[in-house]
Amino acid sequence: MTTVEHAVPLTAQTRSERVIRFITRTPIHIALIGIAVIWLVPTVGLALTSFRQPNNIASSGWWHSLTQWDWTLHNYGSVIHATGMGHAWVNSVIITVPATLLPLTLGALAAFGFAWVPFPFRDTLFLIIVALMIVPIQTSLVPLLKLFAQHGHLNNHYYGIWLAHTAFGLPLAVFLLRNFFITLPKDLIEAARIDGASNFAIFRRIVVPLSVPALASFGIFQFLWVWNDLLMALIFVSDPSKQPMTVRIPYLISTYGQEYNLLAAAAFLLMFLPLIVFFALQRYFVQGLLAGSVKS
Amino acid sequence: MRPWSALERVQGLLFVLPALVVLAVFLIYPAYYTIRLAFYEGDFHFGFFHYLGVDNFKQLLTNDKDFLDLSKFPPSGALINNLRWVIFYIGLSLLIGLGLAVLAVRVRYERVVKTAIFVPMAIAATAVGVIWLLVYSPDPNVGVLNALLQGLDSGFHPISWLGRPNLVNYALIFAYVWASVGFVMVVLSAAIKGIPAEVMEAARVDGAGEWNIFRRIMLPMLSLPLSVVTIWLFINVIKVFDIIYVMTGGGPGTSSRVIAFTMYEETFQNGRPGYGAAVAVIMLILIAPVMVLNVRRFRSERVVA
Numbered sequence: 180m181t182t183v184e185h186a187v188p189l190t191a192q193t194r195s196e197r198v199i200r201f202i203t204r205t206p207i208h209i210a211l212i213g214i215a216v217i218w219l220v221p222t223v224g225l226a227l228t229s230f231r232q233p234n235n236i237a238s239s240g241w242w243h244s245l246t247q248w249d250w251t252l253h254n255y256g257s258v259i260h261a262t263g264m265g266h267a268w269v270n271s272v273i274i275t276v277p278a279t280l281l282p283l284t285l286g287a288l289a290a291f292g293f294a295w296v297p298f299p300f301r302d303t304l305f306l307i308i309v310a311l312m313i314v315p316i317q318t319s320l321v322p323l324l325k326l327f328a329q330h331g332h333l334n335n336h337y338y339g340i341w342l343a344h345t346a347f348g349l350p351l352a353v354f355l356l357r358n359f360f361i362t363l364p365k366d367l368i369e370a371a372r373i374d375g376a377s378n379f380a381i382f383r384r385i386v387v388p389l390s391v392p393a394l395a396s397f398g399i400f401q402f403l404w405v406w407n408d409l410l411m412a413l414i415f416v417s418d419p420s421k422q423p424m425t426v427r428i429p430y431l432i433s434t435y436g437q438e439y440n441l442l443a444a445a446a447f448l449l450m451f452l453p454l455i456v457f458f459a460l461q462r463y464f465v466q467g468l469l470a471g472s473v474k475s
Numbered sequence: 476m477r478p479w480s481a482l483e484r485v486q487g488l489l490f491v492l493p494a495l496v497v498l499a500v501f502l503i504y505p506a507y508y509t510i511r512l513a514f515y516e517g518d519f520h521f522g523f524f525h526y527l528g529v530d531n532f533k534q535l536l537t538n539d540k541d542f543l544d545l546s547k548f549p550p551s552g553a554l555i556n557n558l559r560w561v562i563f564y565i566g567l568s569l570l571i572g573l574g575l576a577v578l579a580v581r582v583r584y585e586r587v588v589k590t591a592i593f594v595p596m597a598i599a600a601t602a603v604g605v606i607w608l609l610v611y612s613p614d615p616n617v618g619v620l621n622a623l624l625q626g627l628d629s630g631f632h633p634i635s636w637l638g639r640p641n642l643v644n645y646a647l648i649f650a651y652v653w654a655s656v657g658f659v660m661v662v663l664s665a666a667i668k669g670i671p672a673e674v675m676e677a678a679r680v681d682g683a684g685e686w687n688i689f690r691r692i693m694l695p696m697l698s699l700p701l702s703v704v705t706i707w708l709f710i711n712v713i714k715v716f717d718i719i720y721v722m723t724g725g726g727p728g729t730s731s732r733v734i735a736f737t738m739y740e741e742t743f744q745n746g747r748p749g750y751g752a753a754v755a756v757i758m759l760i761l762i763a764p765v766m767v768l769n770v771r772r773f774r775s776e777r778v779v780a
Contacts, residue, residue: 180484207578215591218653222594224619225606240615243621289494296487304495309773310766311502313710317755321748322505325521346501349494378486382652409597409717410735412600413744425601429721432605439609439617446605453597461590464597465661 229254229443236440254444262431264424264445271406271423271449274416276338278344278405283398285345286352287390289380293353294360295368305357311350319343320414327415340415344408348401359393360386396466402454424449506759513756517748524749531753541729542737542754553732559644560712560733566706567652569701572659577689578665579660589664593657600654604721609648611636615752637723638732645752647731651718655711666700667693713761734758 227241230250239247259265292298293305323343324334333339363386371381387394409425416422428445435441457464511523513531518524532636535542543552570623575592595603612618613635615625621633636646670693678688716735719725725732725740732740734754 204581211575211578211582214571218592218595218656220619221606221610221653222598224609225602228609236617238616240617241609242619242622261496285494285497289491291486292490295491296483298484298487298491301487303744304491306770306773308498310499310770312769313762313766314502314506315714315755315758315762317735317758318509319502319505320738320755321521321742321752322508323501326505342497342501346497348584349498350502353494371482378483378490382490394740403597407601409599409601409720410739413720413739425599425717428605431723432608441610442605443609446602450598450602453599454594457594457597465593474569 201288205427218466225443225446228439229447231440233438251444251458253436254440255448258431258441258444258448262427262435262441262445264431264448266420267422267424267427268448270416270421271425273421274340274412274423275402277337277341278348278399279319279398281341281345282352282401283394286349286397287356287387287394288382289349289353290360291386292354293357295386296378305353308350308353312354316347316411319346320410324414334415334417335421337416337421340412343411343415344401344405347411352397352401355397356390356393359390361459363389392463392466395460395463399456399460400462402456406453411446501594509752509755512752514751515749515752517750517752519746521748527749531750532757534750535753535757539731541732551730553729553734553737556644556731556733557712557715560648560715560735561709563645564648564652564655564712565705566638568655568659569651569705571664572656572704573697573701575656575660576663577693580667589657589660591658595654596657598654599719600717603650603654604718607646608637608722610650611646613638638727640727641728643723643731647719647722650722651711651715654718655708656769658707662704662706663697667696670696706768710762710765713758734761 224241227244228236230252230255231241231244232249232251233254235244236248236249244250259268293301323339327333327339327342331338367385368381371385375382386388406423407425409429412423412426416426424445428442428449431442431445483580512521514526514528515523516525516527537543539552541552543554544550549555575588579588582588598606610620613621613633614632615621618633621631621637625631634642637643674692675688678692683691697750714735715733716739719731719733719736720739723731725736734757738751738754738758740751741747741754
């Protein structure tokens, strides 16, 4: 038996050892801080540009604003009112909320079936869903647009984009939630069944309350996916007055290509909601993205 | 335990039925439709007009300079651009992401660095496009990159990074690397923390240098997460569209087009739905191996990372 007194602490360092350690580690600090700064500069540049006076933007780089102190909210006023970005922001919300909740609900129901209720061809159907997770959107664009246009012009309303996002979010939802649901304690579910609880009651009262982290992870991933999507909205939202920000900003670029004050303010408006989610729910956010990695 | 009654089995099917119907109508049927359309010219209403057999594919691969041009060196076209993306986007993302993951665990401000690198993951490709249009601006009063280079060398002439056919693809690739590295770093960093400390300690006690520990212990133990990340990056490359649509529109000329962009352009701008469908089918073929891999891995391990 060794005693504590005899053990030499591994962390004991003389002064010179610490100096050497610091010097040998300097390259690591330089590399890490250097890359972090390079990674921050583009976003900081956009944020500062969005708060600068338009005439200053044309005459000096955004980095001068740190000493010029010329902040204004004017750009946001212009971009929200004059270019209709406020309206487009609302459209983004109208598109994103149902397009997140629908696949979450349908996905959770299906995942419960796959996890806890046996039925014919269950494994085969589940494998098909695994394969569907990475089907490229491009194979659906034309047939879906045709389908929507023929049946009540769904592409002129939000229904088309809601349905399309639901279909594309579902495989991942079913996959993730099923994999989480099967880890729930079997005894608990069996006990409820013996007490006579229906399947739906088990789903609502046991599975859903115990699976909040998984539901949150998928919810955040899907929210980000839909909010940030450009291609699907470009195709499935034909009415310009219903288009989300991701689709309206490219128009802004082609119309006001050199007016960086407007472009920067618009881009920042698009970014701030996901960034708030990121900083508020960082843990779920990272989990959601990691879980979503099987999709892309 | 009480056996499942016939009624409960039917109930199980009822739970999955809504999802299966949505998938069949909005995902599987459309895929079938697109594959079929690829063998037609197609009309304005996306109908099966004028059967062509494999002509669309032949045309794409042998007679469309914007898609694949092997007649000169270096070869060009959308498919070649995707190959550039595969090499440089995947290579750079892995290199920077792995480097950050390995170095960040050694410092106390790990969380701050990681947050800074990860934040772009939350930003829409549309906004990433605007951010990098600003960085790359040829006007040194706007573009920080040209301003920086001019600051280093006063004789430097500002470069139009997105205006030169030989530079534009690399400029786009770097912007997308910027947006993706956070993911690579977080996955690999989690895996590194999962390596038992005793293994590393034992190697250090035996006198192994840091480089050898990295090469002979870390890298082999990271092979699974590395493959997961590489597949994720590969799918990104096949699907990349938004950032190109926003930043260059496939230009200058057609020099920054990729497969997904060609599909959009031919179908919705040039009115050639059959031709566009053939491009979509090529995308599906390129992604198919990954689908097979996912299914296989799921069947063998019953878990997918």
